[in-house]
Amino acid sequence: MITFENIISDRGSKYAVSGGGCDSADEAKAFIKTLCKSKKFAKATHNTWGLLAGDTPIKNDDGESGAGMVILRMLEREDLRDHIIVVTRWYGGKHLGGDRFRHVQDAVRYYLDHRS
Numbered sequence: 001m002i003t004f005e006n007i008i009s010d011r012g013s014k015y016a017v018s019g020g021g022c023d024s025a026d027e028a029k030a031f032i033k034t035l036c037k038s039k040k041f042a043k044a045t046h047n048t049w050g051l052l053a054g055d056t057p058i059k060n061d062d063g064e065s066g067a068g069m070v071i072l073r074m075l076e077r078e079d080l081r082d083h084i085i086v087v088t089r090w091y092g093g094k095h096l097g098g099d100r101f102r103h104v105q106d107a108v109r110y111y112l113d114h115r116s
Helices: 025-035 067-078 099-114
Strands: 002-010 013-021 046-053 056-060 083-090
Touching (some): 013 099, 025 046, 025 056, 067 083
Antiparallel strands (some): 013 083
């Protein structure tokens, strides 16, 4: 598991991104469970994720409507299969509107650029 913390901050909200090898919905649940063993991530407002398990797209918005699809689209563009990416947000008290999708994209791009 690779995690980059505090990569984006906007109006009090903070973002992190994590990822690693994963090839099924069950493995994705285990990945999230492992991530949330850290109190910091367990207390996050949202842990949204996407995974291309072979040709099967799987996502979870975790209350951040549409964020999982943003992650999936980026995985598809990169043709990155059997790899989960989780974008974590700690809500800062102010709504971000559409900027939240830009932040999810930026977090995934950061992960893709720095994971190796």
